[in-house]
Amino acid sequence: MAINQTPSFQERYNYLSGMDQQTVLPPTSPSTHPRDVMPVIPGIQPPAVLPSVNPVPATMESPFYMAGLLRWYIGQYMRVQYLIGTNGPLIDRNGVLREVGVNYIILQPQNSDDLVISDLYSIKFIDIIR
Numbered sequence: 001m002a003i004n005q006t007p008s009f010q011e012r013y014n015y016l017s018g019m020d021q022q023t024v025l026p027p028t029s030p031s032t033h034p035r036d037v038m039p040v041i042p043g044i045q046p047p048a049v050l051p052s053v054n055p056v057p058a059t060m061e062s063p064f065y066m067a068g069l070l071r072w073y074i075g076q077y078m079r080v081q082y083l084i085g086t087n088g089p090l091i092d093r094n095g096v097l098r099e100v101g102v103n104y105i106i107l108q109p110q111n112s113d114d115l116v117i118s119d120l121y122s123i124k125f126i127d128i129i130r
Contacts, residue, residue, distance in 0.1 A: 069105075077128075078096075080107065080123055084122070094110065
């Protein structure tokens with residue numbers, strides 16, 4: 001291996017684990033990351049396979065969280081008031097709620113194609129205008 005060349009996983013693994021160079025590791029495919037491969041230890045059962053995890057966090061699905069509640073109002077015109085700093089002024093933005101993320105919202109101001117992306121945690125009040 002050349003000096004400026006990055007070592008392969010197998011070379012790093014052999015070096016870090018102290019294994020001799022005669023040990024051959026199974027080849028890894030691009031879809032299998034080395035940390036996902038569990039070692040086989042005689043006499044010890046592998047852990048049970050966990051069920052698949054829902055990729056959407058609970059904060060996005062539950063109306064008990066701000067992001068989950070705001071998802072019900074996508075497409076509605078609203079006024080959102082933000083607290084700037086700890087004792088700063090309240091600043092408001094008006095627009096149609098276009099998207100809600102885990103920690104952000106996207107508003108589209110009236111009569112504009114612009115989008116305003118804002119931090120969910122600085123929001124203090126939301127007026128939904130019907």
